[in-house]
Amino acid sequence: MQSASVSEPQGTSEFVRDEDLTPRQQEVLESALALLVEGGEKALTTAKIASASNCSKESLYKWFGDRDGLISAMMAFQGSKVGAAVGQEDLGSASAFKNYLVRFACELLSVLAGDTSLALNRLAIGQASNDASPLGPLLIENGRGVIEAKAVGFLRSAEQKNYLTFDDARQTYHVLYGLIVRDVHVRLLLGERREFVMKNFERDAQTAIAQFYQLYGVEE
């Protein structure tokens, strides 16, 4: 069992500490995610989650507090898998790094266009009007944050190796992001068909990186 049981309400009244989830609880979160991907927030009712995962509603409330707690747990749970998704960078040579950037671009697009990512983003955005909703920040931290941190890291390294030249790594990353993603993410969030928005992944990624080098590459 997890540390924060009924006995200690704890300061922030959290139910599941970070990542010490029972396998059973992970199963539940998994099927909840599947349910969300399938039918959107409307389909994410406590009854459906319970029946889909062969678990009682009472257990849901015992483990996650309430529906919002469960959703937060879903976000954190999914976020814990994102970090490993982006492969290790390769700064071996200028051209190797450029190739890596293309791979990074493809990876980024794949992640953003993934069913689960889209579903969670839709959920968080749908709740974002409510100021008290922690989902937006949670998603930013768990998804966007880790990728940005990683990217800023290898951009700085590339600059030190004189593959690129810029002032502010963060701003530079945002430009890179803009060149890669454009309005694709929002269009997907709005429900446009994936094949329609993203015909030819690879080519788009390559042009994006080429343009990025036009802006920040070092002349030789």
Place this chain on the structure above:
Amino acid sequence: MQSASVSEPQGTSEFVRDEDLTPRQQEVLESALALLVEGGEKALTTAKIASASNCSKESLYKWFGDRDGLISAMMAFQGSKVGAAVGQEDLGSASAFKNYLVRFACELLSVLAGDTSLALNRLAIGQASNDASPLGPLLIENGRGVIEAKAVGFLRSAEQKNYLTFDDARQTYHVLYGLIVRDVHVRLLLGERREFVMKNFERDAQTAIAQFYQLYGVEE
């Protein structure tokens, strides 16, 4: 009154033809939008709309069919105001056009960061998981579509006047969009504070346009 009354169900069973809305109906849509901006989709109940606009629920259903019809009408109504927002382009000289691009960038950011735009996008995105929901396409057509059409237009003109050089105006516009908007839109949709995401409008717009010229500007 509008043409499609109870007498004629019409092919698509639409209730309000495009834009022949009674002033009263416009008032209702206006307060519904205010309600949505205020409290998100959760606050957009038929009862609240009725009471907020001093109108009976019965009238709502008579005019708009059902809740979805009303929301669609809100989108179309708001969309009808977007077109005029973006000022007229100025192709008088190369530098005038560049200045206009900066203005365009600012305008685009203003529109995307507007309360109403954010609220409607959140609403449409929240429903996008439902395949049958027409809100996403509706929003894309009414918002994104008109701006893109306009932009593609003046990009083509600029290319003919030899201010810019490119192959595909559409793709070029998407790059321009990416440079201007980056991940700002999604972050705002997720609920991040406007002041935090968009500190210094003007400067960002100028850098974006400068970078755009690095990619597509003609040398002289």
Place this chain on the structure above:
DNA sequence: CTCCTCAAGTACCGTACGGTACGGTTCTTG
């Protein structure tokens, strides 16, 4: 075997919402 804990399944409660029906009032039209 017995007790105890945990959790599944189900039944239940209060509430809130979408949608409908109705009485009363105003406004238009002849």
Place this chain on the structure above:
DNA sequence: CAAGAACCGTACCGTACGGTACTTGAGGAG
């Protein structure tokens, strides 16, 4: 002025959901 339509306000209905309580059964410890 009189007849009728439009419409507001409200009460109402069915349903669906979040959350709680209770019963049953399966393991685990003594």
